[in-house]
Amino acid sequence: MHNKIRFWSHLSAQAFIFFTAIFFLLPLGIANDNSQDVKEKNQDSAVKFRGFGTLGIARSSSDQASFIRDASQPQGISNGNWSARIDSILGGQVNWQLTNEVMLVGQAVSRLRYNKKRTPELTWAYARWEAMPDTSIRIGRLGADFMMLADSRLVGYASLTARPPADFFGPLFFHHFDGVDASITKPAAGGLARFKIFAGKTQEKTVDGQNIWDISGSQVNGVVADYWQGPWQLRLNFAQVKFSNSLDVSPLPDLLNSAGSILGLPSAFAAADALETKNTTSRFYSLGVVYDSSGLQAQGMANCIHHEAGLLQNSCAGYALVGYRQGAFTPYVGLSAWKSTARGKITGLPAVAPFDSVNFAFGSAMNLSHADQHTLTVGARWDVKPNVAFKIQWDAIRGNSQSVFPVRDEQAGWNGKTNVFSVVSDFVF
Template structure:
């Protein structure tokens, strides 16, 4: 659903509990009577330009993008075009479909179906959906492609770039219940991932990977809190890892070295879990908006590092203009795999390759964000933003095309026009 910051001042239940505008105001609709089916069509998009200060690493919006921007202006990382159709089959049943064109894993803007589900709401407290559904692993994750729905040009890359999934095929159930002076909402979901990400000049395909999770949030007045958890079991192996695993197995067979076999088992990603833990808070009252989140992504395999990250965003609306400032950070947990080969045969290519593989997922950086959002027309916003990223030279995971001269520092200037139609 689309969370629109400029519409949060409407009914607090609809805006903050749902945190969404369900694209219910159509650009074209057909309805013969109050009981007849109705079709509503909407479009949304972002026209974005960005450049960084570094010629030694390309800044990408998230892990789905094979290339990013460096010291030349580019419109590819933030530009998005989407359409959504809502068709009401019954007063309690609705069909929703959404298609989005954005720069993705295959180095193009090939459109993909991001939502395609049936929703059944027998009453205001229960909702069931089945089909292709947006992921709710973090607060705001299911609407992060709709630029109009948030203050900055893009959701914090430090916080969101490791979130590899935008949708899944499956079902969810949501229960809403008044509690005290507020409202509590709980959701459970289950299904299978269908997306791909570029890894080491190859493609990691998560298609068929089981995904389960849920969240619980509580909204009272201007405040909302959320705790969420999700887990993905990978159905694929990391590209490039097969040769290393084969090498370890061969050494184990030749040298009868159990530590080599144990290392291979530890490094393998296939059939292992990625766990997503997140806490979030939103305050939205009058001209003031505050958003804070922390997360931990734990990987049950040793070939990629687990991470912890957090973000804070503050905005204050003055008429049609909203200045905003933010701070975010992300750190990876070091991993070391002991194959035992070094003690038997000395330095070797397998150990070196394993360490290079693990180090490719290292990240240790923080970002200061300053920007301005101007809602110059209904359903349209112009944004300008600067991000000052300060990290270690070894913090290469968020970037593409990193060379040896990269010092971990870059500054990114972005301009974007967001709209819904």
């Protein structure tokens, strides 16, 4: 009962934003309406329901850690057991063209979430206003456009690979935010340039191992610049998030503060501060290039993430992917890498009992977000029908024993290496 009340209070906040957006945008659209155009629009159904999904099974060879798709997943796959856990997704979307200029969009997706459940989640719920064909304003729940292709990474059918490269998209646990974005597209330098800004607040929870991290209420904003010319697309992205809450690493901060008081050690207080993520900002910088022509697809992307919080390690990642269509088959090969930098912070506490256990716990916490690995990906996509694709993929992940952020449930013997074999079926309807 209590959960139900919380669910409805949460939903009503989302609904409030959505309907407020409609309230303000609807009159704008109607005011600019052309009755002939509306009549034409009405001939093509004004309400469209569409869906997408992935049925996928995968196995990861290591029995020392579980492979996950991205940092939002609480559980992974391991020990050579086939599982549909990480890749299976089902989404439905309704688009309602209210007027020529205003469209309402709602999307719900069922996938493995922070709480190990697949309860459908409202991923998009917004009103889009296109006053002119080259401008767009969206208000409501929107996709977090933190990196190129990030806001469509749950739609397997749209991608060449079985899943988005985990080395690149792995650290992204944001999928949506409640707010606004605005974009404008103009011809420039023989091609097309698009500029977009966005701002809002997240309404998500994520997980780090066993600890749920409630990041709802965190402020996000960013800018995106795209450029298209012929088969080329170039994207520059900047986004930042200011966290509303700290990741729960209790009782470690209290222990450090107590030890600092007893021993009069400022370094212990500094170590406790480093564990706080509340009110710290993380910044995401990324660059993407896509070439797509006559069956040849190539993508190259790079990102760097900088965190103010000492608990979260700064990282950079990149990937290159090439696929070439042969009839209905598109074999592909990719290489990706993800590396973070350890902070090198110490507590300054003596290496004797009982402080040695605090030092150990601090060292483990500071290594929670460490990644140092690269992946070779080989696979093929088979377009069985114009709306169904099968994919098989093999990923050889090679990292070091400290690379624990990209996995779950790592054991003492984790050596950073595993092979993942995936068979997926993606569809849209």
